[in-house]
Amino acid sequence: MTRYALFETAIGFAGIAWNDAGLVACHLPEREKDTARRSFLRRFPDAVEAPPPASLSPTIEGVQALMRGEKADLTDAPLDLSRTPxxxxxxxxxxxxxxxxxxxxxxxxxxxxxxxxxxxxxxxxxxxxxxxxxxxxxxxxxxxxxxxxxxxxxxxxxxxxxxxxxxxxxxxxxxxxxxxxxx
Structure with missing residues (x-):
């Protein structure tokens, strides 16, 4: 099951989508939260909006930091590469x-x-x-x-x-x- 969460950044609403294996998608910030939501639902029509698991908090915080112009390291963010060539x-x-x-x-x-x-x-x-x-x-x-x-x-x-x-x-x-x- 794919779940997604939207979160506020300094420049708009960004988002992540995940499954049990890791992140399946990220979305760049949009001015409107509903625009970001519609984007996820176009890509993942069966996705469910849910609170992100604690394991993804560092990823969200890193994206927020980058959008504030700060340096952040996202290399530890877990990716689901199962469908990636x-x-x-x-x-x-x-x-x-x-x-x-x-x-x-x-x-x-x-x-x-x-x-x-x-x-x-x-x-x-x-x-x-x-x-x-x-x-x-x-x-x-x-x-x-x-x-x-x-x-x-x-x-x-x-x-x-x-x-x-x-x-x-x-x-x-x-x-x-x-x-x-x-x-």
Missing amino acids: QFHARVYEIARAIPPGETLTYGQIAEKLGDKLLARDVGQALGKNPWPIVVPCHRVTAAGGKPGGFSARGGVDTKLKLLAMEGAAVVTPKAVAQGDLFA
């Missing part, structure tokens, strides 16, 4: 090791996987990341410090805002307002 799991493991405020390029992750020609595959795996923030795909950029893509609502602007909140240096096409994913 092995290549994606390897990409996610590398991405999870990128500290707040730092970035790696798609090519650097590809090299860590043993083949720099896998950069496009890395991008595709990150585009299917069900755990944004916990698996910080926003910390993966294109070559030359350019942002690259981002599949979450708001696209690259959201990615740039998350990176700005963390103090990461990226090439931006325009100034990014810190702390407001909804601008």
